[in-house]
Amino acid sequence: MTRTLTTDSHDVDGALIAPLPRISIQAFCATAEIAETVKSAAADRRVEKAHVKVHTGGVAAAIEIYRTAPTPNVILVELTGTREEIVADLERLAEVCEASTKVFVVGHVNDVLLYRDLMRRGVQEYLVAPVAPLDLVRTWSELYRAPDASPVGKTLAFVGAKGGVGASTVSHNVAWAIARGLQLETVVVDLDLAFGTAGLDFNQDPPQGIAEAVFAPDRLDSALIERLLAKCADNLSLLAAPATLDRAYDFAAEAFDPIYDLLRANVPFVVLDVPHLWTSWSRRAVLAADEIVIVATPDLANLRNAKNLVDLARAQRPHDAPPRLVLNMAAVPKRPEIKVAEFSRALDVEPIAIIPFEPQLFGTAANNGQMIAEISATHKVNDLFLEIARSVTGRQEARVHKRTLLDPLMARLLKRA
Template sequence: MGKAQHAMNADPLLDGQDPFLAADEVEALLLGEGPVAEDNTAFGAGTDQIDPFVADAQSVADAPAEVNPAFEELRDEIAAAGLTMPAGEALYGEIDSEIPDQPVPRISIAAFCERPETGALIHNAADDRRLAKAHVTVELGGLPVAIERFHDESTPNLLIVESGMRGRGLFDQLEQLASVCDPDTKVVIIGAANDITLYRELIKRGVSEYLVPPMSPLHLIRTISELFLDPEAPFAGKTISFIGAKGGVGSSTIAHNAAWCLTEGIHADAVLMDMDLSFGTAGLDFNQDPAQTLGDALSEPERLDEALLDRLLVRCTDRLSLFSAPATLDKDWEFAPDAYDSVLELVRRQAPYVILDLPHLWLPWVRQTVIGSDEVVITATPDLASLRNAKNLIDLVHSARPNDEPPRVIINMAGTPKRPEIPVKDFADALGTAPVLVLPFEPQLFGKAANNGQMISELDGRSRAAEGFSHLAGVLTGRAPAAMPQKSFLAKLFGG
């Protein structure tokens, strides 16, 4: 999880002139003491406007004469961070008892705040157990900094932006933000105006939620949970199956490198599942030797829950988790397709992307997994056997899922010396689809990476293969890698 960043500069909003922002008066209201002003809604909003998080002034005045313990806890947390606790972050009324216990999946969250107090609040929320899997970063600067940041970077799964602006200025900046946002990014705005008309207009423009202070860390957690844990449509990561047209074409190597580039270049979280139980190489490629593997989960799928799954997954990087294969021959590893289904269903709740490294076998569970995947990537070498098998796979998958994208094809080890090859153009014409990537034969580079337990981009980030894997990650996610060079060999590799 990224560390929250807090500026210590003075906040112009807290000038001490607004009686609502006086801490002693807020505590008096919490205790049910003192008169209630005619307009003490947050930031002077009208009384006919709705704040979903704050009880109205009269109900606060009528509340029992005791301070909510969460108010004291939040005040202590912000004081420990060296910040001042503003009244706008006070907790009014009861803590919501319906905050879901299910943790938010491994998503990336970036927050851009105008006030350090808001940053402290989001930082406190990020420390909650429900956000333990999420990667949260907090910066000051609000909308302008967010717009500037994502000109050259992919946006996270969730973007939280604070803005005190109202009217045309706010909408103009939101349009600029929309122009740099990826289509699947959800946006939450923390604003100053408690205005139902503004709320409706923002929702109409694609904003996922609009919040106004006062609020607590639990309120923010509830908002995030509702965006990603809808009980009517549980969160499920995108599954991408990698399978070879025949054995030895390098499908596993491509799957592992694509997973690494997806997490390190796209900055998305992913789980890599090595489903070749007898001969899987993901553990070797990532220098991991876990005691428990996918075989343990498949042996007793009914016992698998999120807590056990967390223990079975191995962290390769901050964003990439590995579900390793046992890679032993002392068992037959024969499981019903339903066992694979139930394990995969649970893994999909863990991260936005699930990379499936499938063995070159045609068993009922392999067929079921391929057809049920969101994306299918077929790796082939430019020879007749690969052409035939790849064509059969494409036809089968396309007929089983006519409304989905056809499988993507990668031609690997092109240009192998002294080996007769089918030209790429003829190969593509026979398949009826152009390859998304053509990787040259580079035995020294790939052999050294395999022996070192490294990915190609770690070993030589400037190589054509590294650029190819970065391109592939962008194609599979629809998002541009952060470090994509402006001029490269991509045109030669991809025919563009």
């Protein structure tokens, strides 16, 4: 009767829920279970801008409050009665509810006739208990999305567990794989405004970039973003960093939010190349992203920092999948390394890719301003970047392992683990 909402908080669709605008939501719960669910949903990263208040007492409490108080943007009411009692309760609520307020109901009766009756009476949605927090977040979000609105783009934050581990190189090559290998429109955003390398890696030197957008929020719109993007290849554009030291790049936590919102509204995938620093805005870039990819090398400092990032993400993003892990520059000759299995066990995260140490290949690409696929289209490292691209976009299930020329190296790594 109602739409089937996915309750697995780690599913791909869950990550594509649009953030809520600055609205007020008041929930009137009849049971402790639904009250806890609403509180959990209110803590979701996509609900950050909304103000959510939870009341007990069900519909009776709502009617009593709204006799003298204005109604909010959204009312959630839990109704536990029969079909006839639910309809009667909503009729009484309608008498004190403003016409602009959106109402949706959580009920305990699975009845298609009731659902149709509630829709005719102006109820926006009817969900049958039990519901998951992500169900509520998705429903709230869809209340404010136009029926003909374009799908929401997905932000992918790549962050290094330590400086110099190659997070930027990995993010750029994965963006190339998404754009060229999967044929999906992608934008790379270089957030290292002082020292960013995306312009060098893609052999681009645009006169303007992300600094013009973030320093001129009053002029920010889709047309400005379009002018600032540098075309790197088919389906791939770059919002470059100025990479100059003529001013300090100190920003408020939400300074980049309008840029992300505009990009997500126009591009399916936005790759955030997050610098290795911890400020209010870089922290927000990581924790508010739809997918987090931690790039690390197998040593102790990387393990500690990656563990801190994973633990923070799990605490702050309870309805999202844990961060993805990419081990880069693995199997450096004569370098002591933490075994892959030990590294994974400490984080409770399996790496989605182990990229071997290939200094000649990666050094040549960096100095030429090219991607690995441009330097050597047949090199097996490209398969790893494509596999990461599939994993973070969710556009295709990770393939069952296929034998490659890298198998002997991977076997040695795993044997050491």
